Amino acid sequence: xxxxxxxxxxxxxxxxxxxxxxxxxxxxxxxxxxxxxxxxxxxxxxxxxxxxxxxxxxxxxxxxxxxxxxxxxxxxxxxxxxxxxxxxxxxxxxxxxxxxxxxxxxxxxxxxxxxxxxxxxxxxxxxxxxxxxxxxxxxxxxxxxxxxxxxxxxxxxxxxxxxxxxxxxxxxxxxxxxxxxxxxxxxxxxxxxxxxxxxxxxxxxxxxxxxxxxxxxxxxxxxxxxxxxxxxxxxxxxxxxxxxxxxxxxxxxxxxxxxxxxxxxxxxxxxxxxxxxxxxxxxxxxxxxxxxxxxxxxxxxxxxxxxxxxxxxxxxxxxxxxxxxxxxxxxxxxxxxxxxxxxxxxxxxxxxxxxxxxxxxxxxxxxxxxxxxxxxxxxxxxxxxxxxxxx
Numbered sequence: 001x002x003x004x005x006x007x008x009x010x011x012x013x014x015x016x017x018x019x020x021x022x023x024x025x026x027x028x029x030x031x032x033x034x035x036x037x038x039x040x041x042x043x044x045x046x047x048x049x050x051x052x053x054x055x056x057x058x059x060x061x062x063x064x065x066x067x068x069x070x071x072x073x074x075x076x077x078x079x080x081x082x083x084x085x086x087x088x089x090x091x092x093x094x095x096x097x098x099x100x101x102x103x104x105x106x107x108x109x110x111x112x113x114x115x116x117x118x119x120x121x122x123x124x125x126x127x128x129x130x131x132x133x134x135x136x137x138x139x140x141x142x143x144x145x146x147x148x149x150x151x152x153x154x155x156x157x158x159x160x161x162x163x164x165x166x167x168x169x170x171x172x173x174x175x176x177x178x179x180x181x182x183x184x185x186x187x188x189x190x191x192x193x194x195x196x197x198x199x200x201x202x203x204x205x206x207x208x209x210x211x212x213x214x215x216x217x218x219x220x221x222x223x224x225x226x227x228x229x230x231x232x233x234x235x236x237x238x239x240x241x242x243x244x245x246x247x248x249x250x251x252x253x254x255x256x257x258x259x260x261x262x263x264x265x266x267x268x269x270x271x272x273x274x275x276x277x278x279x280x281x282x283x284x285x286x287x288x289x290x291x292x293x294x295x296x297x298x299x300x301x302x303x304x305x306x307x308x309x310x311x312x313x314x315x316x317x318x319x320x321x322x323x324x325x326x327x328x329x330x331x332x333x334x335x336x337x338x339x340x341x342x343x344x345x346x347x348x349x350x351x352x353x354x355x356x357x358x359x360x361x362x363x364x365x366x367x368x369x370x371x372x373x374x375x376x377x378x379x380x381x382x383x384x385x386x387x388x389x390x391x
Contacts, residue, residue, distance in 0.1 A: 003374060003377050003378050003381070004374075006118050006119065006122070006377045007118075007370070007373055007374040007377050009118040010111070010114045010115045010117075010118035010373050010376075010377055011094075011101065011114070011370065011373060013038075013114040013117050013118055014094060014101065014103075014106065014110055014111055014114035014373070015094040016034065017031065017034075017105065017110040017113060017114055018092060018093070018094045018103040018104065018105055018106060018110060019092055019093065019094075020034070020092075021092050022077055022078050022079055022105070023078065023079055023080065023081050023082070023104075024078040024079070024080070024081075024138075024139050024141045024142045025081070027055050027056055028056050028057070028077045028078055028138045029055070029056065029057060031077045031136075032048065032057055032059045032077065032136070035059060035061075035113075035117065035134075035136065036048075036059065036061075038117055038120065039061050039117075039120055039134070042063070042120055042121055042124040043063065043124050044061040044062065044063045044120070044124070044134075045061065045062045045063075045066075046059070046060075046061045047059070047060040047061070047062075047153070047157070048060075049149055049150050049153045051138065051139075051146065051149070056138040056139065056146065057138060058135070058136065058137045058138060058146050058147065058149060058150035058153070059077075059134070059135070059136045059137075060133060060134070060135050060136075060150060060153070060154065060158075061133065061134040062131050062132070062133050062158070063120075063123050063124055063126075063128070063131065063132050064123075064126070064128035064130060064131035064132055064388060065128060065129070065130070065131055066131065066158070066159065067130065067131065067159055068159035068160050068161075068162075069130040069131075069159075069160075069161065069162045070128075070130035070131035070132060070133065070161050070162060070387060070388065071130075071132055071133070071161060071162065071163060071164070071165060071383070071384065071387045071388075072133040072134075072135050072161045072163070072164035072165070072343075072348065073116050073132065073133065073134050073135070073164075073165055073167065073380070074135040074136075074137070074147075074164050074165065074166050074167065074339060074343070074350075075109050075110075075112050075113045075116070075135075075136055075137075075166070075167045075168075075354075076109060076136070076137045076138070076139075076140030076141070076146070076147075076339065077110075077113070077136050077137065077138055078138055078139055078140055078141050078142075079104050079105040079108065079110070079141065080104075080108075080141050080361075080362045082104055082364070085363075085364035086364050087364045087365055088102075088364075088365055089102060089365075091103055091104040091364075091366070092104060094106070096370075099369060099370050099371070100367040100368065100369055100370065101367060101368050101369075101370060101373075102365055102366065102367045103366065103367075104366055105366070106356065106360075106366055106367055106368040107169045107355075107356030107357060107358075107360040107361050107366055107367065107368045108168070108169055108356070108358070108360075108361035108362065108366070109167055109168055109169060109354060109356070111169075111354075111355045111356055111368050111372070111373055111376070112167030112168075112169075112354040112355060112356075112376060113136060113167070114373070115167075115355065115373060115376040115377050115380060116134055116167075116380065117134075118377065119377065119380055119381065119384070120134075122381070123384060126384075126385075126388060126390050127389075127390070128388040128389060128390070129388060129389035130162070130387060130388050130389060131161075131388075132384055132387075132388060133158075133161060135147075135150060135154075135164070137150055137339065140339060142304075143183060143303055143304025143306075144304055144306050144339055144341075144342055145304070147339045147342050147343075148342055148346075151342060151343065151346040151348070152346075154346075155346065160347070160348070161348055162318065162349075162387070163315070163318045163348060163349045163350065163351065164340070164343045164348050164349070164350040164351075165322065165350070165351055165352075165353060165383070166338050166339055166340045166343070166350055166351070166352045166353075166354070167352075167353070167354030167355070167376075168336075168338045168352050168354050168358070169354050169355060169356035169357055169358050169360070169361060169368075170332070170334065170352055170353055170354055170358070171355075171356070171357050171372070172326060172353060172354070172355060172372060172375045172376060172379060173326075173328070173330070173332045173353065174319075174322055174323050174326050174328060174330070174331050174332065174351060174352075174353050175331070175332045175333065175334050175351065175352035175353060176309075176310070176311040176319060176331045176332070176333070176351055176352075177231060177267060177308075177309055177310045177311065177331075177332075177333035177334075178308065178309045178333060178334045178335070178336060178337055178338060178340065178341070178352065179232060179237070179238075179264045179265060179266055179267075179308050179334075179335050179336070179337055180263075180264065180265045180267075180271070180305075180306050180307045180308035180309070180337055180341055181262055181263070181264050181304065181306050181337040182262060182263045182264075182265070182271050182275075182302070182304065182305050182306070183260070183261070183262040183302075183303040183304045184260070184261055184262070184275075184300050184301065184302055184303055185258060185259070185260050185300070185301050185303055186208075186211060186258075186259040186261065186282070186298065186299070186300040186301075187256060187257070187258050187259075187298070187299050187300075187301070188204040188205075188207050188208045188211070188246075188256065188257040188259075188298050189204065189255070189256055189295070189296055189297050189298070189299070190202035190203055190204030190207065190253070190254060190255050190256065190257070190289065190293070190296055191253070191255065191292060191293040191295075191296055192252055192253055192254075192255040193252075193253040194251065194252070194253070195250070195251040195252060195253060196251075198253060199292075200253075200292075201253030201292070202253070202289050202292050202293050202296045203253050203254055204246060204254045204255055204256050204257035205246040205247055205254035205257050206254075207257065207285055207289065207298075208244060208246055208257030208258075208259055209244075210285065211259060211278075211281070211282065211285070211298075212241050212244060212259060212261075214278065214281050215239055215241055215261055215278065216239075216241065218239055218274060218277060218278070219238060219239035219240065222236055222237050222238065222239060222274070223236050223238070226269070227266060227268065227269045228266075229266040229267065229268070229333075231332075231333035232266055232333055232334075232335050233335060234335070235266075236266065237263065237264060237265040237266050237269045237271070237274075238263070238264045239261070239262070239263050239264075239274065240261060240262050240264070241259060241260070241261040242260050242261065242262065243258070243259070243260035244257065244258070244259050244260075245257070245258045246258065260303075263275070264335065264337065265307075265308050266308060267308040267309065267310040268308075268310075269308070275300075278300070279300065282298040282300065285298060286298055306337045306338075306339070306341040306342060307341040307342075307344065307345060308337075308341065309338075309340045309341050309344055309350065309352075311349060311350075311351060312349065315349040318349055318351065319331065319351065321383065321386055321387065322351050322353060322383060324382070324386070325379050325380075325382040325383035325386065326353060326379055334352070334358070336358055338352050340352050353379070354376065355368060355372035355373055355375065355376040356368040356369075356372055
């Protein structure tokens, strides 16, 4: 039976999803309202898990029996900003050209959500032994903020699913391992003074540069002599400083300096050892700073924590099911992080497989090949049929 009508339906849904400006700084509630309006009439049990301020929410929907097992089809509703990027067309209006669909979120990752929703009417007619869950989170792009709230809700309110499929863009390759990502903001609190008398102040910018230099050396040390896993590119854990902000005027000793940095560990590597080394170095600087001003200090705040993923050996049945549905004998590892790490922390094995390429994510003129959407629809049909007892 041809899946062309389902693929066309998925493209129509994707067109509507892309039209929602669900950049992480905005509310995702209009997207959730749209999805809920589609699923409720089909008999899905719909649950909302709001953010602490109620401005955003996670969404969980179940079709099938309320029993243990089954599959979670997981995606995030937020997208990255378009500000400062040069687009050839409106990023929030889907544009088709030469077999590609352009728009913010097409690859990352509204096409996967659209494929799930296109199949929802078909799923609702199945006689299921195990349930299907749609789990759509908020604020993944700013550190997987939403999904831990969703998973705590799932622990308390539903029977444990067998596994989760995370639909991040992998060109429909089955990904069973990825690096983690831990991000931090380090703030140096110094003391302002006139630049002609630097000895009377504590220059947070100068100290911040010393901290960045230390992190840079630590990253080089990891690359040279740290643990390696040749499945990844690069094959080691990495450390990166992305932002440094400081100073108000050239002739004022900078009072505060903000440094945003991250660690992307390979599976099995302990990022806490690196964090401890940095903390020790910061303590050395705090002692020096407080010789001038007792209130001067350095504070590091964790911003996000997604652990590295390797599917455990006892999840081999799950691995085989997904690989059969994907018509492949190959499994892959990627260097980017996904919500799979959070699912694993909560005891739900997770595999990543979705349409589109990560190479297009976060870029201007983001696109997805239409053929990828068709592949995803067929893959989800096969996977759900097997998991729910309809294979």
